[in-house]
Amino acid sequence: MSLILLNKPCGVISQFSEHEKHSSLSEFITDKNFYPAGRLDHDSEGLLILTDEGKIQHCLSHPKHKQPKTYWVQVEGEMTDAALSQLESGVILKDGKTLPAKAKKINEPDIWPRDPPVRYRAEIPTSWCELTITEGKNRQVRRMTAAVGFPTLRLIRYSIGEFTINGLSPGEWSKISTPPQLEKQANAIKLLGTTRHRRSNHSTRRKIPAGGGKRQR
Secondary structure: EEEEEEEEOOEEEEOOOOOOOOEEEHOOOOOOOOEEOOOOOOOOOEEEEOOHHHHHHHHHHHHHOOOOOEEEEEEOOOOHHHHHHHHHOOOOEEEEEEEOOEEEEOOOOOOOOOOOOOOOOOOOOOOEEEEEEEOOOHHHHHHHHHOOOEEEEEEEEEHHHHHHOOOOOOOOOOEEEEHHHHHHHHHHHHHHHHHHHHHHHHHOOOOOOOOOOOOOO
């Protein structure tokens, strides 16, 4: 079993099929039978993990397994301590309150320029923060920073669990062996799911009363 670590460029969708507006993974990944473990929005950049094993894909992408994901986020305005505290304690979104996160202000990372460039406004400063979450709500980081008053301008996923984009330029990828600990975790999840399924097959069935169980009027 292997993993592919890709530094996904901005404007690329997290799928292999062709898209009328955006580039796809097929323009970067040449190896066959690899599939994304999770996704990254087309306008976001950074780490995307692909695997050739279904149980590893499930282990890495399912929110219940809480692989921490760390993002570098450029926001509009000077991020405040109060806003960081809100991000850490949880932000109320339309689909519920986010779980506690880790958030801190950082200097601008030593990274590549984005293509296309981030919009620039001379009268409005920008700042950077590092945000670590364990969920996967749709466009969650962007909605979180907007909810505390700092819209996201640029979003880069730096890491998922122990894996990072260190040493990878945009569009570059590397193949590594699946770490034994990750295999062990994936096997444990699969075994647990099998056990639950077996138990459900032996559950007590409710007896249907005489008369066919029709609803009484």
